[in-house]
Amino acid sequence: MPADTPADDQPIRSVWARPRRGRAQPGLSRDQIVSAAVELLDAEGVEALSMRRLGAALGAGATSLYRHVAGKDELIELVVDRFYGELAVPDPADGAPWRDAVAACARDLRAAALRHPWVVAVHGQAGLSQLGPNLARFSEGVLAVLEAAGFDLVEADRAMSVLLPAVIGMVSSEAAWLSAVRRGGADERDAAERLWAVTQEAMRDHPRLLAVYAAQRGTEPRAVMDAYFDYGLDRLLDGLAARLPAGGAGGAAPARAEGAAGGAD
Known part of the structure; x- marks a missing residue:
């Protein structure tokens, strides 16, 4: 043995x-x-x-x-x-609004997953991953930020249990796309353009989907992916903000988030 x-x-x-x-x-x-x-x-x-x-x-x-x-x-x-050791650990002492701090964590997680697309496939196989030292440090930091914003610890833990898998899930199709592009040896925009004829044929009986793809044609694929990710992240944060107790530190968070989202776009 x-x-x-x-x-x-x-x-x-x-x-x-x-x-x-x-x-x-x-x-x-x-x-x-x-x-x-x-x-x-x-x-x-x-x-x-x-x-x-x-x-x-x-x-x-x-x-x-x-x-x-x-x-x-x-x-x-x-x-x-x-x-997870590649991610910056958030700290409420930094003074950033909770929504900005959590969004930064989510974007950092997304960037790391795109550097290491294999993590999407193995993330759910990691057994007792929550006991790993790097994930534990990162999770402790996220909890601290949420608790400082006004969430109680139970609510903060549940929020984190939704946020991290949601980010990995949102990245999954993006990581698969990037892996396919790299295997084909083309850049993203060229690959998307080459697929346009195939897309038209596949979507011919689905006019709404075809209209969506047509509207995105000619746009940098990275910009499209960024917009989808930011939309999903903002809606998650909207939902968390609505759970804050009255008078919590995040009471003005939706207005701050709108400004942050506008800057990101």
């Missing part, structure tokens, strides 16, 4: 639910393994990730990796937490 294999009495098997044990192999660390896994995922996608491929990339046998990571499921937990 590998040194880090979870014990049989562990209720949920997760890298965060067991102690690290076993002596590290000289020249190889968990941090190196996770870094190599992220590089492999960025270059070749989720399909390429395996302990064997990772071992080859590190010049080590798969057995050596098992001294640090019990298997692919744990590796997914680790790379997802590494992903």
Whole structure:
């Protein structure tokens, strides 16, 4: 049994639910393994990730990796937490209005997901991801911002439980589009224009959809994606603002958000 294999009495098997044990192999660390896994995922996608491929990339046998990571499921937990380590942790002491601070977190999350589109596919497989140190720091910061705005802690936690998956969900189709464009070797605008004839044919029995696509033709795809994301984010924040108790710190938030949205466009 590998040194880090979870014990049989562990209720949920997760890298965060067991102690690290076993002596590290000289020249190889968990941090190196996770870094190599992220590089492999960025270059070749989720399909390429395996302990064997990772071992080859590190010049080590798969057995050596098992001294640090019990298997692919744990590796997914680790790379997802590494992903969250790229995000800036919000701090209510910065003085930004809560709505601006939360919007900045959402946009940071979106940008990171587009840098690492594989995270959309594996995010739901990350087991006890909430126990990862990077996600925990980020979540604590978001909760602090929401609590400072006037939400009680229970409401803040529920708001965060909606916000983070919503952002990942909104990014999913965008990440899939970007991955397809990169595989085809074209830029986004050229790819969209080449698809126009196909789009017309596919939408010929759906006049409303065809009208939407026709109106977007000629617009930079990035601008279209930004507008959809900003719309969804603003509506989420509108809903949260409506939940603030009367006299809460976010009482004037809708007016501030309208100005912020106008600037973003």
